Amino acid sequence: MSYEFNSYPDREMLVIALADRIAGELRGALARAERVTMAVPGGTSPGPVFDDLCDVELDWHRVDVMLTDERWVPEDHDRSNTRLLRDRLLVGKAAAARLLPMYLPCREPEERLEELAETIRPNLPLSIVLLGMGTDMHTASLFPGADTLRDALSRNAPILMPVRAPGADEPRVTLTAPVLGGALSKHVLIFGEEKRAALEGARGKSAEDAPINAILDGAQVHWAA
Numbered sequence: 001m002s003y004e005f006n007s008y009p010d011r012e013m014l015v016i017a018l019a020d021r022i023a024g025e026l027r028g029a030l031a032r033a034e035r036v037t038m039a040v041p042g043g044t045s046p047g048p049v050f051d052d053l054c055d056v057e058l059d060w061h062r063v064d065v066m067l068t069d070e071r072w073v074p075e076d077h078d079r080s081n082t083r084l085l086r087d088r089l090l091v092g093k094a095a096a097a098r099l100l101p102m103y104l105p106c107r108e109p110e111e112r113l114e115e116l117a118e119t120i121r122p123n124l125p126l127s128i129v130l131l132g133m134g135t136d137m138h139t140a141s142l143f144p145g146a147d148t149l150r151d152a153l154s155r156n157a158p159i160l161m162p163v164r165a166p167g168a169d170e171p172r173v174t175l176t177a178p179v180l181g182g183a184l185s186k187h188v189l190i191f192g193e194e195k196r197a198a199l200e201g202a203r204g205k206s207a208e209d210a211p212i213n214a215i216l217d218g219a220q221v222h223w224a225a
Ligand SMILES: O=C1O[C@H](COP(=O)(O)O)[C@@H](O)[C@H](O)[C@H]1O
Pocket: 040, 041, 042, 043, 044, 045, 046, 068, 069, 070, 071, 081, 131, 132, 133, 134, 135, 139, 140, 141
């Protein structure tokens, strides 16, 4: 497994460079295909990248945007990744993009998982995926110790899986390892020494112990302290 580690002098420079790189990849993909799909993470790290990317000039009306994973909470909830996307990415020029939902109102994700997966299916493989990582080495909602992790890592995994994990406050849905790993371009965004150490600590571990390893091959990792 090999990946490229890009270290930046500070977070601001990382954000500018990463937004620029993704914009370039979107333009390239749009030159080759009528529509392209980009999956992005939620959580705390990607907001500043979204703030830059949303004002970039490109054919956003031909871009489908989706999350790598979602917390099963209503869209107006503080912890909703969809809310982050609507507030910080799908604004400005990027408001013309189409959002592929990762949440539908119902109590448990299992109730509407198939509906969500069928909306995503025609968009595979993903053109670009941007992922985050937690200090526990989870990426998307592939958490160490999650109830469905083994199945979500398997080569035959479905597109989407529900997840319940000790480190997660609520049920989740996540794109599975073959979908994330099969993206045509993969970027991982991490900030801080703790996450850098976690990434280094993942080396040599199984994907069950360090789920980030399931998607790292061929990825570009972007890090700043
Ligand atoms: O819960 C989540 O966590 C990861 C990492 O988030 P961060 O706050 O440490 O940046 C994120 O990539 C994932 O999409 C999200 O659901």
